[in-house]
Amino acid sequence: MNDFDLDTKLKKIPLPARSDDYWEHFPAQVRFQLQRTAPKKAVRQNPPARYFWNAGLGLACFLIGLLVLNQPLKAASGAIFKNEQTLRQQLAQLPNHLRAFMADEHGLHYLIAEKE
Secondary structure, three states: OOHHHHHHHHHHOOOOOOOHHHHHHHHHHHHHHHHHHOOOOOOOOOHHHHHHHHHHHHHHHHHHHHHHHHOHHHHHHHHHHHOHHHHHHHHHHHHHHEEEEEEEOOEEEEEEOOOO
16 A cells, blocks of 8 residues: 555544544643653762762873873873983994894793804
8 A cells, every 4th residue: 555545544534523622622621641651851870870870980080180280191201301322323233243143941032142
């Protein structure tokens, strides 16, 4: 059945006879029935869950505060940049210090020794 067939069938059905008084009170009746049948929403408190959410939020704020105030990455990068020249010299000399491979129970490793 398509929309046109449904529309024609609905138009053939006669409307029920209602008085003007019925149509005047109809909106009030609908509102009354909706209020009467609407379930009351009960607000359920769940204190442990709320406590854990608050504790988690507090912990997150605390950790962010520590990271912002202490700035451990800044301190670590400052130490690296402070000794950058020494670090670069050591890394540049590393290939000259390689003498041989060493095999042990953990696998194959470079044996690093100072120049004689």
